[in-house]
Amino acid sequence: MQYISLNYKISETKDLKLSFENRGFLFGDGFFETIKVINNKIFNFKMHLKRIKKSLNLLCLDFDYCEEKIKNNILSLIKKNKITSATVKLVFFRSSEGRYFPKTNNCSILVSCKNNKPNFRLSDVRINTFDDIKKSINFLSSLKSLNSLTYVLSAISAKNQGYDEAVIFNEKNFAIETTSSNLFFVLNNKLFTPHINQGCVEGTMRELIISNFNVKEIKVKMDDLINSQEIILTNSLSIKSVSELNGIPLNNSQYANRFLEKVNQLI
Numbered sequence: 624m625q626y627i628s629l630n631y632k633i634s635e636t637k638d639l640k641l642s643f644e645n646r647g648f649l650f651g652d653g654f655f656e657t658i659k660v661i662n663n664k665i666f667n668f669k670m671h672l673k674r675i676k677k678s679l680n681l682l683c684l685d686f687d688y689c690e691e692k693i694k695n696n697i698l699s700l701i702k703k704n705k706i707t708s709a710t711v712k713l714v715f716f717r718s719s720e721g722r723y724f725p726k727t728n729n730c731s732i733l734v735s736c737k738n739n740k741p742n743f744r745l746s747d748v749r750i751n752t753f754d755d756i757k758k759s760i761n762f763l764s765s766l767k768s769l770n771s772l773t774y775v776l777s778a779i780s781a782k783n784q785g786y787d788e789a790v791i792f793n794e795k796n797f798a799i800e801t802t803s804s805n806l807f808f809v810l811n812n813k814l815f816t817p818h819i820n821q822g823c824v825e826g827t828m829r830e831l832i833i834s835n836f837n838v839k840e841i842k843v844k845m846d847d848l849i850n851s852q853e854i855i856l857t858n859s860l861s862i863k864s865v866s867e868l869n870g871i872p873l874n875n876s877q878y879a880n881r882f883l884e885k886v887n888q889l890i
Contacts, residue, residue: 626703628734631696633703636735646725647716651770653730654678656713657859658697661741661890663707665697667859670827675715677825678766679730684717686730693732701736708741710860716769739860742890745876745883748856749867750801752845753777753789758822760793765825777802788856790848790868793822798843804856804863805829807838808848809878817843828857828886835885836878855879862886 625636646652656675659666672690679686693713701709711734718731756773758764773791781789781802788802799817800806805826807816816833817823818840832838841847848854853875854865864879866872 626700628696628700628732630731631692633700641733644720645716646719647714647769650723651768652682652725653684653714653716653769654682654767655715655769656767658711658713659739659743659860660697660701660707660709660711660736663698663701664890665694665711666890667827667831668694670830671859674767674825674827675713679715681762681766682717683728684715684730685728686715686732696732696734697736700734704736706736706738708739709736710739711736714769743862743883743886745879746861746863747866747876748787748863749785750788750790750854750856750865751781751784751786751869753780753791753802755780757792757794757796758799760795760820760822764793764822765819767824774802786867790845795821795842797821798845798848799823801856804858804861806843807832807855807857807878807882808843808851809853809875810847810851812852814838814878815841815843815847817841826857827859828862831886831889832857832882836881853878855882857882 626633627636627639656671658671697711714733715730717725718729719725719727777789777791790798791800793799799821800823816838855878856863862882864876
């Protein structure tokens with residue numbers, strides 16, 4: 624039996640009822656947050672809360688924001704589902720009638736969870752490039768918007784070509800992220816990541832890595848990745864070492880292992 628939470632009320636998943644006029648479904652009017660819980664402890668929670676507050680403000684959403692209520696709701700839900708380590712997804716959406724102009728800015732929260740491992744583990748991934756859509760640079764670029772078509776289509780393209788993820792570029796043709804992750808790379812023994820002003824998602828794991836390692840934020844050309852000694856992908860759930868880029872093998876995971884060691888120390 625699976626349980627879910629809507630506006631802090633927990634019920635069986637099969638009993639969940641959402642209006643056919645739900646703005647998250649009709650207009651992508653909202654954002655989401657994916658959080659890792661390890662042995663009943665919410666990992667990197669302060670950075671997730673910081674991003675939630677920023678997203679609520681940028682999208683003009685009126686939400687009864689209370690850190691303790693969000694925390695207790697997450698822990699109560701995983702307890703109800705009889706798990707201790709989980710992937711938790713929070714979806715915030717404008718709960719109002721209206722078309723493009725909403726009648727109110729009231730916001731709802733939907734929380735779901737599923738079982739996950741009680742630590743972080745390193746995995747290898749093969750990546751290529753996705754050129755069909757260039758991501759715009761604007762104040763929405765850093766958010767985890769409910770409109771994820773660029774990422775969906777990049778995932779389909781990568782899988783169709785036998786890869787796990789794809790590098791995504793901004794409108795100026797700089798590499799900014801991959802299908803599901805932020806991007807780090809090592810060039811001339813120095814660690815780099817795309818600058819936040821280039822349109823990448825403001826990842827919570829990205830912020831954690833930057834706060835614990837000497838990382839320089841830059842505009843990233845494709846040649847930088849091709850010439851790099853190592854490429855690492857991070858998101859709130861995982862750290863991945865890139866073993867291949869567009870058919871070019873990469874055999875170095877030194878920084879990936881350092882990331883992994885540091886993150887597991889912080890659990």
